[in-house]
Amino acid sequence: MSFGSPNNPYGQPQDPQQPPQQPGYGYPQQGGQQQPYGYPQQAPQGVPPQQGYGYPQAPQAPAGYGYPQQPGYGMPPSYANWGQRFLGTLVDGLIFMIPYILVIIDVSAQTGILSVVGALGVIGLAIWQLIKEGRTGQTVGKKALGIRLVRESDGQPLGVGMAFVRRLAHFLDSLACYLGWLWPAWDAKRQTFADKVCSSIVIRSN
Template sequence: MSFGSPNNPYGQPQDPQQGQPGYGYPQQPGYQQAPQGVPPQQGYGYPQQPGYPQQPGYPQQGGYGYPQQGYGATPPYANWGQRFGGTIVDGLVFLVPYILVIVGRNNGAIRAIGLLAVLGVAIWQLIMEGRTGQTVGKKALGIRLVKEATGQPIGVGMAFVRRIAHILDSLACYLGWLWPAWDSKRQTFADKVCGTIVIRSN
């Protein structure tokens, strides 16, 4: 029997346009051989997940408590004239109750009322400065006291400690009170010890 016989199925002439059938299992219908030059498909396994879009960076937070003109901007320190003016106004606030002390030097009741009034004003000013950073004088001059590290009010307790620390400013011929005139951060000695600064609030 000839391989070219029409009765021999293995002797059928091959069509050059068709590929050789694979050995083993018969070729599945619908399967097409990938043409040459096509890049190989991805490997088996779980399908590749699309990449997550990159999250935009969080914006830089501004400073605490005081206005910023840009990242790393210098706080708007109050100058020596503003600080001195605030101290003068605070002194005038104490003047009214102190007049009662002077007038009542020969009258125990009036003098006691005057002393209580002075103490009340002092406590009120201290609470205001600790909670808001401003006494009456600081508010009038548009300045306020804040913690240098956070830019926030320092609290009543720390405000009291700073008042005591002003003793350092009175030493050496009151040099500490004048120090803000040329200091780079406009601080007194008490400010440096307590870590506070006085800034413009408007």
């Protein structure tokens, strides 16, 4: 009596013309049913499905560019309007009036002491405001109005040096009957002539 091939432990005769079936190939068993090879197999109950071979990969969104998203990366910045820019400049001007008042009082008294204090106060305020604007994009007036000065290319503060250059470039805004100061009222990016030269914009910070 023949017990079949030693490679066939179940004792069933094997057709010599057919190649032996290799383990791991063919149709995987699931719940007693065979599924074609490569078909996405169902995960066991209670186990979340995992992405792998045979599963479509979820598309990934491209990285954002430039400005912090407000609300959302890659969205265009919200430009400050002319009224906000004007009021911010007005607040800064009122701050500078304090040392000037000291000078006026001193001239009336003709003592000379308050004139020196007032002059030093103007210089100190100008430097302090310039540093704040260059590093944070905000003077006291801009912060009060919720706006800030940034680079058009990446939305970062200009830096102290470039903020100083922008202030010098404001002479362009005073040419042609101060037209440059009014330009943000209708410009698409709300820029003055100095902003266009320095590639800067003023945006809403809140």
